[in-house]
Amino acid sequence: MKVLLSGALNPRFEALPEYLASALARLGHEVTLFDHRAFLLPGRLRSRHPALQRFDRSRLNARLLRTVRRLRPDLLIVNQGTVLTRCTIEEARASGVRCVNWFSDFPAEFEQGLAVAPAYDAFFLASSFAAARHREAGLHQSFWLPFACEPETHRPDRDVDSRAPRPGDVPEVVFVGSHYPERQVLLRFLRDLPVGVWGPGWERAADDPHVRPMIRGGALRPAAWRRLYAGCRVALNIHYGSFGPPDASGDLANTRVFEILACGAYQVVDRQGDILRLFKDGEHLALFSSGDELRARVEEALIDEGRRRDVARRGREEVLARHTYADRARALGGASAAGFTRQGGAPGPPRAAVPPSAPAGERARAGAGRGSR
Incomplete structure (x- = not known):
């Protein structure tokens, strides 16, 4: 074609x-x-x-x-x-x-x-919340299609034993992403832990005594952040609009959710509805709903190497099995609306182009308000 x-x-x-x-x-x-x-x-x-x-x-x-x-x-x-x-x-x-x-x-x-x-002919959205808004507006050719990973790019280091020591310049805990106030607030809960932060705009946090020691650099090319994810113990992921209303965050699973898992890293990520529709907390990744829970999840992961490796392995297997760009290309290139299944968990449920991993009981969003940080 x-x-x-x-x-x-x-x-x-x-x-x-x-x-x-x-x-x-x-x-x-x-x-x-x-x-x-x-x-x-x-x-x-x-x-x-x-x-x-x-x-x-x-x-x-x-x-x-x-x-x-x-x-x-x-x-x-x-x-x-x-x-x-x-x-x-x-x-x-x-x-x-x-x-x-x-x-x-x-x-x-x-x-x-x-x-x-x-x-x-068809309109796909990365957020199930956004797809639901489309369908409420009468746009029945709109569907939910989450992000994905590219296995050739998003991968662990080849021929390196995961039990081997980390490269000396890779911190135990890594966050890669642009500076937003909610991210800065949440990272304060990790003060005194071995955290490294990269991304645009973090110079704005240079006067924050808790976050300043974490700042390592600015924007990175994919090859550089892939190496960080592949070499760290814990990869952090904090969504834009974390713990805010769905019309700010879209309740979506951002690109990093899939990329981190494909790199073979243990992911600690803020609780979003679409993540629970696609993955299982504690089996594929670890979710948090507050700053205190963020710190607890990171500390647990640093202590329990066996569990960390098992969760990271299962997460990588799941993302490669269901959530690659080849999977998304098939949906975009060949699937018709009749081939999509109904997906619950969002008001006015959108049609989804991918099957959920999480059971229905886990799909309710258990997020916290902004004050809980």
């Missing part, structure tokens, strides 16, 4: 579009990439001059349609891509191309997604 994949491409930072393209190619599809962020004019200039913004957006839409006419793909997959208008997608569909969107970011551009979704 000929696939045209439109995404925000960054040669310095591989992400979902690149992983999905690789998976599609391995499945035997002919894949062409289109960068729908390849604006002619700088963003600061476009933001000051609406006419220039309209010109550049129109140019990108026209370029996509020219590409569709030239390639005649069987399938157009758009990742987010609100720069592409309803008219553009409708024109592509009118030419016989099946058009689907994997709308992966939340809450970014949620309202724009609602507006453009009817133009697509």
Whole structure:
């Protein structure tokens, strides 16, 4: 099948579009990439001059349609891509191309997604909460499709015994992610533990006496954070909007949930509804609902090496069995709405493209309010 994949491409930072393209190619599809962020004019200039913004957006839409006419793909997959208008997608569909969107970011551009979704044959969202909102709005071609891992990239160190000593520059406990206030607050609960933090914006925490000793560096390429996850004892994951309302966090399982598990690390992550719909607490990873529980989960993992290794092994087996980009590519490229199963756990349950691992009794979100940190 000929696939045209439109995404925000960054040669310095591989992400979902690149992983999905690789998976599609391995499945035997002919894949062409289109960068729908390849604006002619700088963003600061476009933001000051609406006419220039309209010109550049129109140019990108026209370029996509020219590409569709030239390639005649069987399938157009758009990742987010609100720069592409309803008219553009409708024109592509009118030419016989099946058009689907994997709308992966939340809450970014949620309202724009609602507006453009009817133009697509199918509209997939990484958050079950967001998919439920779509279906409540009458958008019955919207489905929940969580993130995934790329096994060739997200993997343990090859030919290294997991019992071997860690590399000297890898802390026992690792957090990789951008600075957000809720993350800083939660990391304070880990003061005096062997924690290393990397990511953009952490210089804003330089005056925090509890967090400052943890800060190791800024943004990392995937190869660098993969090495950290593969070499650490505990990998921390704290979602944007952690313990806030679902319309802030989407109740979703972020990309790190899948990537950390695939790297073979023991993951300690804040409790989110979609995580419980996909994985089992204590079997595949460890969940926390407060700062005190975060510290307890980390300390338990550092003490009990056998349990830590068993949970990490089962987590990796589960993510590779059900949650790779090849699995998601099959859903995007071949599945129809009739093939999806109903998934509970969210108001106005969305249809899901993946089976849950957790039993129904574990799916209720047991999060805590912001004051519990």
